[in-house]
Amino acid sequence: MHKPLLVTDFLDRARDHYADEEAVVATTGERYTYAELGDRADRFSAALQERGIEKGDRVAILDPNTHYHLEAAYGSMQVGAVHTPLNYRLTPDDFRYILENAGVTAVYADYEYADKIEAVRDDVPTELFVTNDPDAVDGDWDDFEAWLDGGDEYDRPEMTEDEVITINYTSGTTGDPKGVMRTHRNETLHAYLISTHQELRDDDIYLWTLPMFHVNGWGHIYAVTGMGAKHVCTRGVDPGGIFEAVTAEDVSYFCAAPTVLNQLMSYYEDNHPETAGANDVRVATAGSAPPEAAIRTVEDEFGWYLKHVYGATETGPLITTSDARRFFDDDSSDRFAIKKKQGLGYLGTEIRVVDEEGNDVEPDGASIGEVVVRGNQVMEGYWEKPDATEEAFSDRIEGYYHTGDLATIDENGMIAIQDRKKDIIISGGENISSIELEDALFEHEAVDDVAVIPSPSDEWGETPKAFVVPKGGDPAAPGVTEDELVEFARDQLASYKAIRRVEFVEELPTTATGKVQKYELRQEEWADEDRMVGQG
Structure with missing residues (x-):
């Protein structure tokens, strides 16, 4: 028989089966x-x-x-x-x-x-x-x-x-x-997918670090409630408060954008707080690929299990996960190379990487195309914007939402985002992934956060520039020179991928969900140019 999928079912189920169980720890103390x-x-x-x-x-x-x-x-x-x-x-x-x-x-x-x-x-x-x-x-x-x-x-x-x-x-x-x-069906099936891939249970204690306004907090207002788990509420996020809540409330699961992980690592380095209460901790991250150094710290020092997931507001948001344990050993450092990828499609989700003509790129882990997706969690469309909706679902290939993200795909169907279409650096005719450059710089002990964008170059059209937040937070005393960072990255990358410019900054512009706003950096960097692409 057919039963309609309605978002009201989640609270109804929790009330039916968990009426006397604690549902919410309020910020006001109740x-x-x-x-x-x-x-x-x-x-x-x-x-x-x-x-x-x-x-x-x-x-x-x-x-x-x-x-x-x-x-x-x-x-x-x-x-x-x-x-x-x-x-x-x-x-x-x-x-x-x-x-x-x-x-x-x-x-x-x-x-x-x-x-x-x-x-x-x-x-x-x-x-x-x-x-x-x-x-x-x-x-x-x-x-x-x-x-x-x-x-x-x-x-x-x-x-x-x-x-x-x-x-x-x-x-x-x-x-x-x-x-x-988003329809009842979109929200419901996305919540089901979260419950499965994020392994939600009724005894989970979820800490609200991700804004609830963000696609309903990645669907957790539904999934956590429907499973009968506990919500621990917050009024904003600070690293000390996260560690305190994790230990005081025995938190077992929460979400943290890569920038939040960076804040947690810095706080941990300075204060050495306890990292868990009575429960093991799972943390999901998305927004951009976490550097291997971050995954190492979270798992080996904090003792948490990291799940790297990927999506967009239009896609539910979650459509992939790198938590594919048949491809890595939990005790091997090889897992970091897998976990930093965006990963495999969620259940019932079709992920493709296609070229300009809409043809699938070679699944060789090297050929780059745009990520397109079909799934029941993908949006119905844009409110009162039929033209934008049509474009989003028909640009390269009909019927798929076009994410605007450029990625490779390997023989197992695991994707790895290389850049946004508008953020990829084309220097001297060579495509350069800003993510790869950022990952290299993250390995330097003096780097707390970094964003790499194309900078105008008379010689190359565009050249990579890194905006670096130093560990101490003071751009006037970063603890490392620009030349040292350039050489550090050069030693790890092909010569044509060299970072040529570095600017130390106090912080990077971010969205409310912790994504670095490279577009703002690009606007400032290209303010004196006729266009925001290189003409080398």
Whole structure:
């Protein structure tokens, strides 16, 4: 028989089987069972309906990783409203665009970020504004807790799995952000895939280090809840706080972008904290390939098991994993070469690497093409952008989402990202992977973080330039010279891949999810040029 796949099933299951088990450790100190979490979500649902919110209306949530986000998300989806999470690091102008573009009717905003909405509320179609601390917010805002006092009776509408239930806006690295539409079916199957490949169990304790607004925190608001595991909430991330939470709450699983792993390694080197409580720890990383040095530290010194996964907002996000244990031995250093790859496709996910004509490149681990993907977790399309949707699914090959990432693929079907199409360095006619150069520099003991981009060159058209965050954090006293880093990388790479320029910086620009914004570096580097590609 056919049973529709609905996102409301996840909280329903947890309430049925784990009602008296602890569901959430709140940032405010409270601890809620699944029965209590469900009751609070019901009350938010009732409050929305009482104020006229109907199935299909967009409800935005602007919140760090707190229990309010979980309650508002499930409360919205239970009445069929479209959950529209917002990146709390955006500007008021960004919020104006998104609220207007999505036609948001109601917004819940954490007290720390509500002023960004208040600044544009007269310019957007939003009618309802609610926060968790109205006394701390300027303007006329309703009280979240007062909303919950109205009761828990609501009518859950009939929903189908092909209806849009979430709109996630892209990071907007170029132009305005695009609203990625995701259906009940997309979200549900992605959560199933996470549960399988990330090995989620009902006794897992998940630490919220990845923003919940990021494709619903890689789908974990569904997967963790549906499995009956425990959410440990945060109000932002700092390395000391992560180590403290891991040990105090016996965390068994969390996500960390490579930049977060770097922060953890630096903190560990300086403070030597305990790295685990009563449970073994699994950590998933994505965004860019972690250098082998990072994997070594996380696994050999921290004692954690690292899973490298890959995807994009449009793809669910997760579509591949390097956690292919038949290809490596846990006790061998050979595992690092496998784990730094993006890996194999998730179950039910078709990954291809194709050339400009849409033909599959040779699976030799050397030929480069664009990664394209088909899978049930891939987005429905972009909100009110049919042309962009058509282009995303038909550029090189029809019916596949085109990631814009360039990769190789080996004989086992394991991909390894080499660069973004727009970030690859073409110097003197030779294609150079910035990731390979970054990986080489990461091996130097004075390097804490690094991004390599093409820099204008009269001789070569483009030449590799490295922006380096030194270990001590002070670009004026990096502990190594530019020439020393150039020579260090030259010793490890083919001569044509040599890094020719180095600039020490205090930090690298990143998205809210920890991805380095190379585009910002490129814009600054090419500001005096007519175009952002080399003409050598």
